[in-house]
Amino acid sequence: MIAVLNRLVGLIEDRLADEIDIAGLASSLGTTEYHLRRMFSSLAGMPLSEYIRRRRMAVAAADVLGDGELLSIAVRYGYGSTEAFGRAFRGVHGVSPGEVRRHGGPLRTQPQLRFRLTVEGSTPMDTRIIERPAFRLVGHSARVPLIHRGANPHIQAHIASLPAAEHIRLKAMSDSEPAGLLQVSADVEPDYTEGSELTYLHGVAVGETTPVPEDLTTIEVPAGTWAVFRTSGPYPASLQSTWATTATDWFPSNPWRLRPGPSIVAVLDRAADFSTATCELWLPVERA
Template structure:
């Protein structure tokens, strides 16, 4: 996967050099690299700490900044070259990346926030093994109470916490009685995630359980087809240990395994929780397919 990501960066650079105004066909790029758009975007965002779309935007504006040093091109010419219909629209996009206007850069040379070309490298530590298993699940339903919430990368997501707190304890017990398949118990389900996993992007969060039966009326339902899952067991401070494991799947596990992510919900099953110590034992379920 590391080689595929570097090939992706090379293709993006060639694409921007040939036609900086054209959008990048990420789906076609993923196909040429022998993977899927879903997996490529997730791995890039996890390893680069920014969405693929954001990287392309920053690189495009970095190249535009270099073009502004050519006195033979007026601002409108540069704007059109990079796909903008007016100098004003180009100026807004340019300032959003660099914090300065194109005119400022042309007069003073800066300030600039240039995005360097990314290169990916895999450092194998091997000192912290990941407790992982591969599981096959039948077709099932994830049922419970869902809400649209913004994505938060670190710490407790206050929108999720508010949603769960509003669900009465007796309703959670009713849901728990419906659980009849793995993952067992009450689940935290994230579905319909932004492919780039951008901070603040919306996802569907469901507080519920997995069942193969027909759920009662009044519950939100996510249909899950038969498939393969990678299951990561985590122990430690909650939610930090879980979030660290989530990140490590991209930086450590997937680059060295013959599996890739496939579209589908991402599920957390809490096996044990110590409120006094603030620690938990969890299972993180990610939908996968052979690479």
């Protein structure tokens, strides 16, 4: 995967002045757009779309410092007007093209990325690969912003709004793996941008034929392969660390890639105050 990402960066560099077809590039590199965007975001610390924007504006700055007309420069980089180009330029550099032309700066350069694999592997990951028939995820859902680190207060508020009896009712419905009450993230954008909205579902897994009450949200999950990672320790820090390590260590070292679908966290055991927990992280995968 590291080699694929470096080849992607090179291909993007050759196309900065053109419309970039990420799906087409992913196909030519032997992977999927979904997996490519998720791995890029996890390893680069920024969405792929943001990296392209920053690189475009970094390269465009050299043209702005020249004598060419700003409209011609805007069109060259895919913008229909100097106003649209100016907004994008200011978003990266903090100043307008006109100010840069008059004063020579300031400019914020986005270097061309290079991905390297740091071989550590001192802590083995407790992982299993399983095939699952189609099942359903049912429960109470809410649209919440994505937060990469720390507890998500929007999710906490959603869970706290459910009466204790509802947790008991949901848990009694569970009749399929993953077992017990689940934390489900669905409809996550491929770039995994912090602050973007996702569907969070607090619920359980049930079989395809299990009756579902009308007051519950249902997410249909097709048959497929899952990578299941077990983690124990401070919550949610240990779980979030494991999630990050799947991108930095596990996927680059194994012949699997992410496929579209919900990610699921099953809490197997926890302290009374939820300060520590043992969890399973279920990620939908396919052979690379």
